Amino acid sequence: MVGGHESFGAWSLKKAPALTWSEGDNWVSEDVELPVDGVFVYKYVVTDAQDAGKPVAWQKGNNQVLVLSASDAPLLIVQDDWIGDPAKSYTSAEDGSDKMLSEQRLVQRIGDADAALHQSRLDVMDLKVEVKTAQLQSAALREEARLSSNVRLKLKQQLSAEKKRSEVLEQQVFEWKNKFKTLGPGKEKKDKKDEKDSGATKKNAAAAAAKAPPTPPTPPKAPPAPKPASSEEKSR
Structure with a gap:
């Protein structure tokens, strides 16, 4: 054998x-x-x-x-x-x-193989559908990633612009602070000097008023003089 x-x-x-x-x-x-x-x-x-x-x-x-x-x-x-x-x-x-004929065993095996082949084809079709679905999902994820990238880029640009504006404002505030520091003490001294001069003027005016003699009362006004008679009245 x-x-x-x-x-x-x-x-x-x-x-x-x-x-x-x-x-x-x-x-x-x-x-x-x-x-x-x-x-x-x-x-x-x-x-x-x-x-x-x-x-x-x-x-x-x-x-x-x-x-x-x-x-x-x-x-x-x-x-x-x-x-x-x-x-x-x-x-x-x-x-x-x-007990079974060898030929019958072979026929049964061929039938089982055909059934397995048919099932394999169905599985392949299911796999193709899954692959297609996965491809669509992958494309959607890529598009979402692209949009997310654009959004992140815009946000980054906005943050950069806001940062620049903040830096400009900080610079302006810093300049105003320096300006106030420069103008503040002189103005305060000037105000104090003006206040001091005003006080001294008031004191001098009060002292002068105290030293001056009292003002005599004003005499009453004299009555007006009579008007002379006109020539017409004289002829009468």
Whole structure:
């Protein structure tokens, strides 16, 4: 029995597992370890008794196909026919239960593969939708970042302008303070001097008024003199 997997000799007759004859004209091999969930191709061949690498006769028909799944562990019994009749090639559990044609197992595996492929296509479509949505979200975020950058730039410009205005106001306040410091003491001295001069003037006026003699009372005015008579009155 030789096949594509290493356990079948990788199509090398010298490495392939040998079969031994048993009662009922059945040829049986030792247990062959194969990975679960796989598809394996093999074929029976009669080799030369002196040279195992020399084929004498090959099994008729197509290659045998064995489909394994995780549920087949730990042991699966495989029975084939030398003439290659698919109706006589089947698998079963160790106790003879769960008997199934090898061809049926292959058809079931193909159906499962088609269903998995269909589901994969649906998943791919969903992924495409998610990718498209992610692209739209990314574009929206980039636009938002651009607008935010423009807003930050405008705010920065406004803050810079406000800072300049504040500096100008501080400079004006500083200049006014210096101006008030320059004008303040002189004005205060002038006010005090004016106040002092005004007080001295008032004192001098009071002293002069005290030293001057009292003013005599004003005499009454004399009555007006009579007017002389006119010439007309004199002739009368």
